[in-house]
Amino acid sequence: MEQHEIDEILNRPYSQELLARDVTRLAYVAKDGTPRNVPIAFTWNGSEIVMCTSRNAPKLAHLRENPMVxxxxxxxxxxxxILLLRGRTELDVVDGIPDEYLQMNGSYEMTPEQRVEWEAEVRSLYDGMVRIVVTPTWAKLIDFETTLPSAVEELARRRAERQTA
Incomplete structure (x- = not known):
């Protein structure tokens, strides 16, 4: 998929709404060859999906072996x-708490006091994290208004052909 095609999809209003959400589902292949799919908080910086995890998260070993997600x-x-994305991960080990982690967890409803307590807890728990960064290399938006899953599009095309035959 060409970059301009990806950009066109990601710049659609529905895509922008979805990219402003809190949680994505990250699918990857484990070392034993079986699939994994985990919900994880994320943020979109305009060109990359950024997720953060603990340095000891099991998924990191799998992503180092096969970075495609x-x-x-x-x-x-x-x-x-539904916004579907594919890409290659880059893992960035950082000291302290990445700004993105604090941003992506900022949309949950917390009072200012709860936010202070939450940040203190996070800072006491993690001495560092890993940023999982994905630059989309493929994108598809399914909105059931202007776009459908490809299999449904094919069925609709076949039905139209039968009706005109």
């Missing part, structure tokens, strides 16, 4: 809006 960001209403 798929991400799903979706809604819980009907019809769903």
């Amino acid at each position: 798929a991400l799903t960001i979706d809604t819980e209403v009907h019809p769903p809006k």
Whole structure:
């Protein structure tokens, strides 16, 4: 997929709404060859998805071995809006708490006092984290208004052909 095609999809209003959400589902392949899919908080910086995890997270060993991932960001209403992304991870080990981690957890409803307590707890727990950075190399938006899953698009095309035959 060409970069301009990815950018066109990511700049659509529905995509922008989805990229402003809190949680994505990160799919990757474990060392034993079986798939894994985990929900994880994220932030979008305009060109990359950034997720943060502890330095001892099991997924890191798998991502070092096979950095290719798929991400799903979706809604819980009907019809769903679904943004599917694929890309290659880059792992960035950092000391302290990455700004993105504090940003991505900033949309949960907390009072200012709860926020202070939460940040103090985070800073006391983690001496560092790993930023999992994904630059999309493929993107598809399914909004069930202008775009459908490819299999459903094919079925609709076949139905139209039968109706005109």
